[in-house]
Amino acid sequence: MAELIQILISGLAAGSIYALAAVGFTLLWQASQTINFAQGEFVMLPAFFVLVGMTVFGLPLWPSVFLALALSLVILGVAFKRLIVEPMLPHGTLPLVIATIALGLLMKESVKEFYGATAQPFPAIFPQTVYHVAGASVSLQDIGNLIVSMLAIGGLQLFLNRTRTGRCMQASAQNPAVAEILGVNVKRMVLYTFLINAALATIASVLISPIYLAKFSNGETLGLVAFIAAIVGGFNQIRGALVGGLLIGVIDNVSAVYISAEYRSAMPLILLIAIILLRPQGLLGTPEGRTV
Amino acid sequence: MTRLQPVLFVLGIAALVLAPIGQGNYIVYTLCSWLLFSIAAMGLNLTLGYAGQVSLAQAAFMGIGAYITSLLTLAGIHWGLAAILSIAASFAVGLMLGYPALRVQHHFLAFVTLAFNTLLFLVLRNEEEITGGSFGLSGMERPSFFGVSTDTNMAFYYFSLVCFLIAAFAMWWILRSPWGRAFKALRENPIRAESLGLKIRRQTLLAFAIGSAFGGLAGALQAPLVQFIEPGSFALIHSLKLLLMVVVGGSGFFFGPMLGAAVVILLPEVLRFTEGYYLIIYSVLVIVLMVYSPSGLIGLGRRIAEKLKPRHEARRDLQQGVQL
Amino acid sequence: MIRKLLSTAAIFVACTAAPALAELKIGSIVELSGPGAAAGTNFRDGVKMGFEEVNAAGGILKEPVTVLEYDSQTDPQVSRAMVQKAIDDGIYAITGTVFSSSTVVNMMVAKQYGIPQFTGSEAPSITAKGNPYIFRTAFGSQKGVPKLVKYMVEKMGVKKVGVAWANTEFGKGGHQAFIDEAKKAGLEIVVDVPSEQAQADFSADVLKLKNSGAEAFFVYYTEEESARFLREARKQGLDKPLVGETTLTGHKVIELAGDAANGAMGHVGLTPDADIPALKEMVERFKTKFKYTPDHNAIKGYTAAWTLKYVTEMVGSPDGKAIAEKLHGLTLKASEYPGVLMDVSWDETGEMSRESFFVKVENGKQVVDAILPPN
Numbered sequence: 001m002a003e004l005i006q007i008l009i010s011g012l013a014a015g016s017i018y019a020l021a022a023v024g025f026t027l028l029w030q031a032s033q034t035i036n037f038a039q040g041e042f043v044m045l046p047a048f049f050v051l052v053g054m055t056v057f058g059l060p061l062w063p064s065v066f067l068a069l070a071l072s073l074v075i076l077g078v079a080f081k082r083l084i085v086e087p088m089l090p091h092g093t094l095p096l097v098i099a100t101i102a103l104g105l106l107m108k109e110s111v112k113e114f115y116g117a118t119a120q121p122f123p124a125i126f127p128q129t130v131y132h133v134a135g136a137s138v139s140l141q142d143i144g145n146l147i148v149s150m151l152a153i154g155g156l157q158l159f160l161n162r163t164r165t166g167r168c169m170q171a172s173a174q175n176p177a178v179a180e181i182l183g184v185n186v187k188r189m190v191l192y193t194f195l196i197n198a199a200l201a202t203i204a205s206v207l208i209s210p211i212y213l214a215k216f217s218n219g220e221t222l223g224l225v226a227f228i229a230a231i232v233g234g235f236n237q238i239r240g241a242l243v244g245g246l247l248i249g250v251i252d253n254v255s256a257v258y259i260s261a262e263y264r265s266a267m268p269l270i271l272l273i274a275i276i277l278l279r280p281q282g283l284l285g286t287p288e289g290r291t292v
Numbered sequence: 293m294t295r296l297q298p299v300l301f302v303l304g305i306a307a308l309v310l311a312p313i314g315q316g317n318y319i320v321y322t323l324c325s326w327l328l329f330s331i332a333a334m335g336l337n338l339t340l341g342y343a344g345q346v347s348l349a350q351a352a353f354m355g356i357g358a359y360i361t362s363l364l365t366l367a368g369i370h371w372g373l374a375a376i377l378s379i380a381a382s383f384a385v386g387l388m389l390g391y392p393a394l395r396v397q398h399h400f401l402a403f404v405t406l407a408f409n410t411l412l413f414l415v416l417r418n419e420e421e422i423t424g425g426s427f428g429l430s431g432m433e434r435p436s437f438f439g440v441s442t443d444t445n446m447a448f449y450y451f452s453l454v455c456f457l458i459a460a461f462a463m464w465w466i467l468r469s470p471w472g473r474a475f476k477a478l479r480e481n482p483i484r485a486e487s488l489g490l491k492i493r494r495q496t497l498l499a500f501a502i503g504s505a506f507g508g509l510a511g512a513l514q515a516p517l518v519q520f521i522e523p524g525s526f527a528l529i530h531s532l533k534l535l536l537m538v539v540v541g542g543s544g545f546f547f548g549p550m551l552g553a554a555v556v557i558l559l560p561e562v563l564r565f566t567e568g569y570y571l572i573i574y575s576v577l578v579i580v581l582m583v584y585s586p587s588g589l590i591g592l593g594r595r596i597a598e599k600l601k602p603r604h605e606a607r608r609d610l611q612q613g614v615q616l
Numbered sequence: 617m618i619r620k621l622l623s624t625a626a627i628f629v630a631c632t633a634a635p636a637l638a639e640l641k642i643g644s645i646v647e648l649s650g651p652g653a654a655a656g657t658n659f660r661d662g663v664k665m666g667f668e669e670v671n672a673a674g675g676i677l678k679e680p681v682t683v684l685e686y687d688s689q690t691d692p693q694v695s696r697a698m699v700q701k702a703i704d705d706g707i708y709a710i711t712g713t714v715f716s717s718s719t720v721v722n723m724m725v726a727k728q729y730g731i732p733q734f735t736g737s738e739a740p741s742i743t744a745k746g747n748p749y750i751f752r753t754a755f756g757s758q759k760g761v762p763k764l765v766k767y768m769v770e771k772m773g774v775k776k777v778g779v780a781w782a783n784t785e786f787g788k789g790g791h792q793a794f795i796d797e798a799k800k801a802g803l804e805i806v807v808d809v810p811s812e813q814a815q816a817d818f819s820a821d822v823l824k825l826k827n828s829g830a831e832a833f834f835v836y837y838t839e840e841e842s843a844r845f846l847r848e849a850r851k852q853g854l855d856k857p858l859v860g861e862t863t864l865t866g867h868k869v870i871e872l873a874g875d876a877a878n879g880a881m882g883h884v885g886l887t888p889d890a891d892i893p894a895l896k897e898m899v900e901r902f903k904t905k906f907k908y909t910p911d912h913n914a915i916k917g918y919t920a921a922w923t924l925k926y927v928t929e930m931v932g933s934p935d936g937k938a939i940a941e942k943l944h945g946l947t948l949k950a951s952e953y954p955g956v957l958m959d960v961s962w963d964e965t966g967e968m969s970r971e972s973f974f975v976k977v978e979n980g981k982q983v984v985d986a987i988l989p990p991n
Contacts, residue, residue, distance in 0.1 A: 003823060006852070010819030037532075087583045093399075094346065095586035098539045099579050101532050106575035109649070113568050116908065117654040119840040121872050130851050137852045211847070212816040213840055213872055217651070221814060224410070224528070231403055249817075256820035261810050262418045262783060264820075269407040276403055280396045316704035321697050417783065426785040427741060428692075430720055445700070518693045520721040522785070524651075525692060560687070571649060 002135025007253045013142035015249020016149035020204035021226035022233065022241035023153055024197035029235055030173040031193035034085055035097050038104035040223020042198070046072045046205035047122055047214040048111055054123075061123050069202045077198035081191055104219065111216040122209035145207045152203055153242050156196065160238070169193060228272050234285020243284055247271075305457070312449045320445040321517075326557050327452040328513040331459045333537045333549030335506020338463065340535070341544030342475040343499035349389070349405035350534040352412045353382045353504040355526030357511025359416065362429045362521055371435030375512035382508025386501035394493050394500075401500065409528045416523035428522030432515050442516070452513055459509060464546065466502065475499065479544075540578060542588030551589055640681045640934055642667065642924070643702030645722065646712040646736075650690030651813065655714045655913045659736045660685065661906050662914035663711045666921025666955070676925045677934070688713050692721040699725045707731065708934040711920045714913055716742055717785055723750045730936040732943070734920035736913055738862075739789035743965040749940050751966045753916035753923075754885050759969065760861050761793040763988045764883040767974055768832060768859060769801050771986075776804045778830035780821055780845065782837045783810035790836040790861055798834075806830045815841060818848040825854060832857040835864050835880075839911065843872035850876035857881060865975050865982055867909055874980070881976040881985070886912040886958075889982040890973060894950060894957045915957070922955025923948065961990070 021043050028034040036042070046068045053064030084103065088096045126144035130137050160166035171179040172189035180186050212218050225248055233244025248268045255267040281287045312320040336350045357378035364374035393404040416423045423429070434442045435451070442451040466472045474495060477485040486492055515521055533556065541552025563570035585592035644663045647656030667683045675681055684705055688695035695718035702710060703725070709732050713719050716739035723742070726733045732749050735742060740758035742750060768774045777798060781791040787810070798805055807828035809821045822845070825833055835858050837845055842864050849858065860882035863869065867888055870877045884890070888899040888910055898918060902910045924939075926948060931938040947961035960970045969990040975982045 003827060006823055007820065010817065010823075014817045014819075084579060084583065088586065091582075091586035094340075094539065094543070095582045097346070098536060099582040101536060102575040102578035102582070106572060106579070109571040109575065112649075112653060113572065117657050118868060118908070119843070119872060121874070130853075132853075139851050208816075211844070213843060215840060217814060218816075220529075221812075221816070227406075252817065253820045257824055261821070261824075263414060265812055266411055266414050269411050272407045273404055276396060276400050277392050280400060316700075318697060318701035318704045321700045325693060325697065426783065426788050427739070428717060428720075428785075430724075514693070518696055518721060519724060520692050520696075520717070522692065522717045524690075524717065524785075560689075568648065 003257070005134055006136040007257055008250060009136060009138050009142060011250035011253040012246055013145050013249070014252070015229075015246035016146045017204050017208045017245075018222075018225050018229050018248055019153060019242045019245025020149050020200050020207075021222060022229035022245045023156065023238055024200040025226050025230045026233075026235055026238060026241045027193050027197050027200075029230070031169070031190045032081075032085055032089060033093055033096075035093065035100070036197075037097060037100040037223065038107060038219070039201075039226050040219030040221070041104040041107040042072075042076050042201040042219070043204045043208065043222050043226075044214075044216065044219035045076065045107055045111065046202040047209035047218075048115055050206065050209075051115070051120055051122070051214060061125075065202075065206055068206070069199065072198045072202045073195055075198075076201060077195040078191070080198075081194040085194075104223070108216050108219065115216070117216065119213040119215040122214045124210040125206060141210065148203065148207060152200060153238065156200075157238055165189075165192065225268070228268050232268075232272055232275050232282060234282025237282070237285050240282050240284035244282070247283075308453055308457075309450075312446055317445050320449050322557060322561075324445070324449050324452045324513075324517050326553055327449075327456040328510045328517065329534070329537065329553040329557060330550045331456055331513070332507050332510035333534055333541070333553050334459060334463050335503040335510070336534055337503075337538050337543055337545075337549045338466070338506070339500045339503035340538055341548065342467070342472070342479070343496045343503075344479060345394075345496055345500055346399070346402035346535070347405045347500060347503065348402055348528065348531050348535065349409040349412075350504070350507045351526045351528070351530035352405075352409040353386065353507030354511035354514060354530075355412060355416065355521075355523070356382050356385060357508035358515045358521045358526070359423060359429070359511075360508075361512040362432050362515040363422070365432050365435070365515070366429065371512070371516065372437075375509065378512040379505045379508045382511075383501050383505040386504030387497065390497045390500040394497050405531075406528065409526075409531050413523050413527050416526070423523070426523060428520055430520040432519050432521075434516045434519070448517060452517070455509065455513060459506060463506075467546065471495075536578065540581060540588055542590030544587070545590040548588055548590050555589065639706075640676055640679050641705065641707045642681055642683050642921075643686060643699070643705070643707035643710045644683050644712055645686045645688055645695065645698050645702060645710055645718075647690040647715055647718070648685075648687040652688075652690035652713075652715045652718075655736070655911075656688070656690070656712070658911050658913035659712060659714050659917040661902070662910060662917025662919075663921055664917075665902060665905060665914075666918040669955075670921055670925045676928050677932070681925075688715075688718050690715055690718070692717050696721045696725060703729050703731060708936055709924055709928075709939070710734070711917060711924075712736060715785065716789065719750075720745075723747050726750075730940070732924075732936050732940045734924065736916045736920075739785065740793055741789075743967040746965070748944070748966075749936070751923075751940075751943055751962055752968045753920045754912065755968050755970060755972075756793075757790045757861060758793045758796075759967065759991060760883055760885060760972065761790065761797050763972060763991065764834075764859065764861055764974075765794070765797040765801050765803070767883070767986070767988075768834075769803065772832060772857065774803065774832040774857075776806045776830045778807040778809070778825050778828050778833045779805060780809045780811070780825055780833060780835050780837070782813065782815075782841055784813045786838060787811075787836050794834050794836070794861075811837070811841065811845075816844060818845045819852070821845065822848045822852045822854055825849075826852055830856065832859055835860045837863060839863050839866055839868040840872065842866070842869045843877070846873040846876040846880060859883075862887075862912060865977050866911060867982070868911055870977060870980055870982070877977045878979065879977065881974070883972060883974055883988070884912075885970060885972045886915045887973065887975070887982065888912070888915065889975075891984055892958060894954055898957060919956050919960070922953070923960075925955065926953050959990075 025039050028036050049068035049071045050064045053059045053067040084099055126141045129140045168184045169189045172186040176186045229244035229248045230241050234240025251267050256264040339345050339347045360378040361374040393401045417426050442448045537552035537556045538549050542548030560570055646660045667681050671680050686698035688698055699722045711734045714736035716737040719735045719737040727747050727749050734751050734753050738757050740756045781787040809824050858880050862884050864880050865882040927939050927942055931942050943962050944964050948956045949959050958970050962968045971990050972988045973984050974986040976985050
């Protein structure tokens, strides 16, 4: 029993971070049909902005985090949209997919060349205290990560459903033409989506790097996991990405302990294939008529 | 233009035959790599550029080909038979993978192939009794035909060239056949094509399977070229690299994949003087290319050529007519 | 007249041939991109610094050495191309690669051309192939592990042991060697947990170890994975001894894992933390030059450069075949040949042996517990 609790808690803590990356992924998809193959690198990079703030400018942790957030909003939000996504939207999905693959490579290689090829320690946001509950070890870090990512996603959901801007964003995503006619500034709404994705990536980066350690190649697995989580949960729903992320986190741990450690990363993929064949809209998604 | 084509064709083959003469081993070996990646990219181009489906498992099909060929040749079976079996296996796996995926929804083949590639990697790594696990397989002999060995790099180049020409001719024939022409109809107007009796799904599925079979052939060549294979050579990242080759060269153009493969393989060499920065420069170039010319280098070339060419004066009277 | 012509021609040939012979080139083929980049960069920098010092000390056979660098991209196919290129460029010896998948391919080609190759790989299979041109710069894991198993059985009194390892070609070599050796020593393996490449979440792995009832664990990961593992082990209160080979107690692991590294122990061949003055000075020079702390790969590369100088000068010419023959069965003493840093010898297969250490991490520092003789 203690074993199962341990697995669930560890799985949820890891899964909550996958969820953050997956939510950003679905947001971009909804707003602009961007399948972002650089999403993993989007989560990798802000940690290095923080490290640059701390080591190069000698700032304390929190100011560095805000510096990283600002840089991410500008680079991963505005610049990504203006320089890469916008000029390519009329060409359809494929060139954009290729461009994001190249972008991921660019980010990875730049970090490696300009910061270093080896992993860097990253300061923890939460204290390292560990509690023992019913035989399971739970760290404050795990709980903190879970709570912060839930708050971020919950807040985002509230923002999208309860505020005027949020509804305009949803309208722009569902039917840009009609939204435009109704007086919504669709371009601005799409920009907001990119900014939100950048902010989510920064949060995920700051939460995950104390555990993962900051390394240029961190995005490789993370991006794939976010991708799988988004499809499993449902590409067109935020809560779908949330459930998908948590589910992948738990399945990974469950299969490593109970099924086969060698095939632990196969389980999410088998789930992915099963979902595509049996419920293509995802666990919580709604069917969409659009074909790419 | 049509009268020029056979001349260009002969010149092209002559260039390929003469290319390695007087070159060092490295150039000849790199040319072999280029030929085999061109074959794989050509297959992916059929899937991507003509049938409009994204496959993220072309490296996996190369892996199927390479592993089958290695295991069989290590067991003493001749390369020729091993290669045919590799191609057949890749084709069959393509059918099995594509059938359910294409049944569901248009763009889901991409996701299924993505999962398949990583699954295949795990199987190759974990089932080490058969595949040798993460240490891979080594010591595959280069084949000999009628007593002529392909052991030297030069001989292997001509052997790869023959395979490449057969593959290229097969592709050309497929695209020229009525069946291949149907893709053009499909690309330009799917609804009309379907109403004319084209079975889109069956057509697409076959294209994907044939494209995968080309991957199998490329893998069958890779095993004796490198004489070592390991699961990591067929991981997802290599499928993305192949995808990049096709799109950078120009997807949907016959020569696109060959150009793309050349760029991806030779660019590190050209950018060597930049030391560690070549991947950074390369990725920036790809992004810029995609922004300005989503149809790749061939598309870019055509646009430039059109700008330079003297244009026919448009018939103003017709314009007038439309206005009236 | 003809004789005169011939003799001038001979002189001409001699003149042009002499500088061509004297121009010594080394091919440094390593992983500078792809998954092996961290290890490869270290090795490359070690080689670079080694040859810079060799050149400052008058070069090899009084000729300056040019190091040509090639990136294998951690891809055996590219790596093979790079070996071909290096040979086309006229190198007379190769240093690298670190990943054994590339080394296996490279040594096949290098053998054809009779080029000696100094590899950083530690996989047992490398020297088991009977290739006369391959030489290790650090002993293979099949040599290190027996020392460690012996220590576990004799000094620690362990009977039941658990294994945690990275399921990659790196981890696989260590894992295999340990399983073989543990069986020989009569150790019972109660749990065997492989992990993915660059795995980040070790909670399931640690949980399995914790519930296994083993008295000690053999932990074989790369530096970064080791650090993540140690943190998780600390978190879940895994209080049995964690024993590693080379990586677990490394400087980088201690930097990354912080307090969680305390108590980890292991066997190390080359370590920047070893208490050997020559090694410490080399590490200091490296730090000032490259602004980071080298790992064992950098030291391997560094000693490869000096070894090549010593052996080439013993042979008297940059002749690959003669160098390879000389190296088999050769011992270089650090007192006579300071560039090798520690006494070292090679056997007939190219395998090498050297003194090694059993170390523990205490208060964030590597402490040498025992010096183990070469085997």
